[in-house]
Every structure is written in structure tokens, then in C-alpha cells.
Amino acid sequence: MSDATCDVVRECAADFALGALTGRERAELLAHLDHCRSCQTLVGEYAGVADALLDLVPEAEPPGELAPPVLATMRPAPIRRWRRRVVALAAAAIIAIGTATGVTWALVAGGGGGNGQHVALHSAAMVGSGGLTVGRVVSTGDESPKVAVSVDYWVADGSYQLKALDGKGTSVPVGTLHVSDGRGTWTGRVAAGDHAVAVTLVDQSGTVVCRGRLA
Amino acid sequence: MLEVAIMHSGTAKRRREITLVTDVSGVISTTEFFVELGVRNLTDEAVLAGFGVGDVAAANELIRRFQRRVYGVAITITRDARLAEDVAQEAFVRAWRHAETFDPRRGSVASWLSVITRNLAIDAMRAQPRSELVDPDDLDWLSPPTQTPNPADVAVRTSDSEWLRGALGDVPDEQRRAVVLAGVLGFTAEEVAERERIPVGTAKSRIRLAMDKLRRANAATEAAR
Numbered sequence: 001m002s003d004a005t006c007d008v009v010r011e012c013a014a015d016f017a018l019g020a021l022t023g024r025e026r027a028e029l030l031a032h033l034d035h036c037r038s039c040q041t042l043v044g045e046y047a048g049v050a051d052a053l054l055d056l057v058p059e060a061e062p063p064g065e066l067a068p069p070v071l072a073t074m075r076p077a078p079i080r081r082w083r084r085r086v087v088a089l090a091a092a093a094i095i096a097i098g099t100a101t102g103v104t105w106a107l108v109a110g111g112g113g114g115n116g117q118h119v120a121l122h123s124a125a126m127v128g129s130g131g132l133t134v135g136r137v138v139s140t141g142d143e144s145p146k147v148a149v150s151v152d153y154w155v156a157d158g159s160y161q162l163k164a165l166d167g168k169g170t171s172v173p174v175g176t177l178h179v180s181d182g183r184g185t186w187t188g189r190v191a192a193g194d195h196a197v198a199v200t201l202v203d204q205s206g207t208v209v210c211r212g213r214l215a
Numbered sequence: 216m217l218e219v220a221i222m223h224s225g226t227a228k229r230r231r232e233i234t235l236v237t238d239v240s241g242v243i244s245t246t247e248f249f250v251e252l253g254v255r256n257l258t259d260e261a262v263l264a265g266f267g268v269g270d271v272a273a274a275n276e277l278i279r280r281f282q283r284r285v286y287g288v289a290i291t292i293t294r295d296a297r298l299a300e301d302v303a304q305e306a307f308v309r310a311w312r313h314a315e316t317f318d319p320r321r322g323s324v325a326s327w328l329s330v331i332t333r334n335l336a337i338d339a340m341r342a343q344p345r346s347e348l349v350d351p352d353d354l355d356w357l358s359p360p361t362q363t364p365n366p367a368d369v370a371v372r373t374s375d376s377e378w379l380r381g382a383l384g385d386v387p388d389e390q391r392r393a394v395v396l397a398g399v400l401g402f403t404a405e406e407v408a409e410r411e412r413i414p415v416g417t418a419k420s421r422i423r424l425a426m427d428k429l430r431r432a433n434a435a436t437e438a439a440r
Contacts, residue, residue, distance in 0.1 A: 011423075014422060014430075015419070019330070019401070046430055047322065048430075049379070049429045050398055050426075051326035051329075052376045052379045053399050054288065055376040057284075057287050057288050057291050058291070059284050059286075059287040060283060060287040060291075062286040062303055063296055063300060064300060066286070067275055070304055070311070074269055074271075074311060135261075136265075138264070138265055138268045139268070146315075149264075150257070150264050150265075152258055184260075185319070187264050187315040
């Protein structure tokens, strides 16, 4: 795949921002943007206009509740009646235990893909120096868990390496979390082989800024 | 000399913050704050991340925050309440399934949801036999205000975009129609050309000229702030 030139980007930046390029054109332009800061700025300005155009659309009150049907889609696929009662009782027990221990659990569809598999959602605080809660980590808790980490307090702006820790204290990098205006989020999967029990946010100097327990 | 120190503690649901003011003789004042931390205190990005992994509280919160916006985009394009409701629901389901693709560096959660909704609304309209997409000239909210606006109307608009409403008023009609067709209603240049009965090159040119004028107007607004 060839890389677009600055002239081509200048010509196509508006179309790119409006989502009007073909897949190939888009890929070529993105390849150029990877290493051209001035074109990144230009495209960012056009993207701001494209977003603002939709921002002009007046809001409107929906006639009915949108949440119930959306939440219904997020639930696992129907299960046989004799199992339903067992699952309900188990869910109640999990919620009761979770509430008592200060940890929130919920039953969710596996990995957000709606495949109907039951998994326990694990949510815990990201804890920084002095026991300060600086954010949250949520994990689907299955074999190759999908993990969301968000920090919204105390963590300085910058890029942090997100590491998964196994039970022996070995850490494996799983991604980068960018904090801007004191806030940042990261979503991804932790490989099954990592046997992660915790995630940590590590700054450029290698200092662990905060940590959240996955199990 | 006075020293000020802030100490934090607390749980995931409640954060405690104590400010100590001391001088050489010791502590002279303490101020204690408790910050309630619920999903309502989280950023849009954090709520979306929770929604993406199936957190029900995050799902309710995301829908509460954005349902008027999402439905507004859907009803503007479809002009059919029932279809718009279906589109709005599907937009949130798509957001749940694809939350991990959201990149905060490319725009806000609100804009991301609006684009998802717009694309779904257009697909829904195209799937309907004999459906007619709305004409840009019928979108009276795009016009710059000619008289004192109704406060109720103003309240439902995004104040940050007022510069754009004014800038659109300065763009020639044919360019404004082209950029609204492309930017709000999701038309490709080829579709703009067909609808406006002009060559594709002319359609592209109108869209680009309008976008360039709006970009410059935005830059001027930013510089004046």
C-alpha cells in the first residue's frame, strides 16, 4: 500500500473527516498521518468541523424508554427453565457476597459480543499511593478476560504502560493508557497465558502509579 | 511559614479528602471533604468503557446521558418516531458491542454516538421502500437565528456549535446544501451529485469549499477565545 503525500491529504482531508473516502484511500491517508504532524493537525481541524455539524442537530426526547430493550440485548441468551432458577439464586448469592465485601459483581454476556456465555464481571478500584482510589478496573473474568481500566483522579497527564501481574509477581505489558486532563481509559484483552491477578499502571520511570486487583 | 497538605483516603464509592494547614506550632486547621463516587461522577469515556464490558449501571448512565442526543439525530434523519426509536436503540447496542474501538483522541463520546446513529438512520431509510431522505432546506435549525431565539429551543442545542450555525449562514446556498448532505445526512459525493443533479467533481468541490470555510471559521473562533 502506498503512502499519500501532503498535497493529497490537503485535498482529501475534508472528505476523510466526513467519512467519504473509500477504504483504500482512507488507509493510504492514515499511513501518511502516522508520520506527518502538520497533516494530523489539518485533519484534526476538519474532523472538528464534521463533529460540530452533527452537534447542531437538536436533541429530542424519545417517546419511550430506550434502556430496557438495550439492556435486554446485553443479557445472555435464554436458558432452559430448570437452569434459570439455579442461575438466579447463584446471581443473588454473588451479589450479596460482592456487596458485603465491597466488590461489585454482575452477570454479563461474554466479552460484550452477545455470545450467551455466562461470566462474572469483576469490578475493583484502581488504588494509588496511600490507598487512594484513582479509578476502576472491570474485567469479564473469563479465561482471556476483556479488561477496562479507567482513571479519573490524581494520576498526572501522560502515557502509562499497563501491565498484567500473575500470581508470582511477574508482569507483562498489555497496553498503553493515555491520561489527559486527569482522565484516561483503556480497554482490551489480557491473554489467557498471562494468568493475570492484577493490573498496574506504570509511569515512564518504571514507578507503579496505581494497581487494581482482577481476582 | 504555613504549609498546606492534602491527604486522601476512601473507598470506591466514597473518597475522603482532608486538607491540613500547619505552621511551626503544629496543625492550625483541617478541612474535610467527602466525595461521593458513583457512576454519575465518571467521565463519558469511563462510562462507555464500563458499558462496553456489560456493566448495567454504566449502561443506564450512558443511555441517560445521551438518549436525547441519539434520538434527536435519528428523528432528524428518519422523520418517523417509530423508526427513530428503533435506530436509537440499535445505536446503543452498537456502541456496547464496539465500545473498545472508541478512541478519545479522535473525538468525544457524544460525537462518536452521533456518527453511529446517523449511519444507522441512513441505512434504515435506504432499506425502506419509497422513503425520501430529508431535504437540507427543511432543516430550519441549520439557519442562523433571524430573531430572538426561543429559550426552550436554545436549551436543547449545543452551545459550543453556535459558531457553526453562524458560519453556515455565510456559506453560499449550494455549498451549504452539499456539506449538510454529506456531514449531517451522510451522503457520499456521488450521492450529492445525483441528488443535486450536478457532476461529481462539482459536488466534491462544493463540499470541500464549504468544509474549508467552516474550518477557517472554527479556527478564527478558537483564536478569539
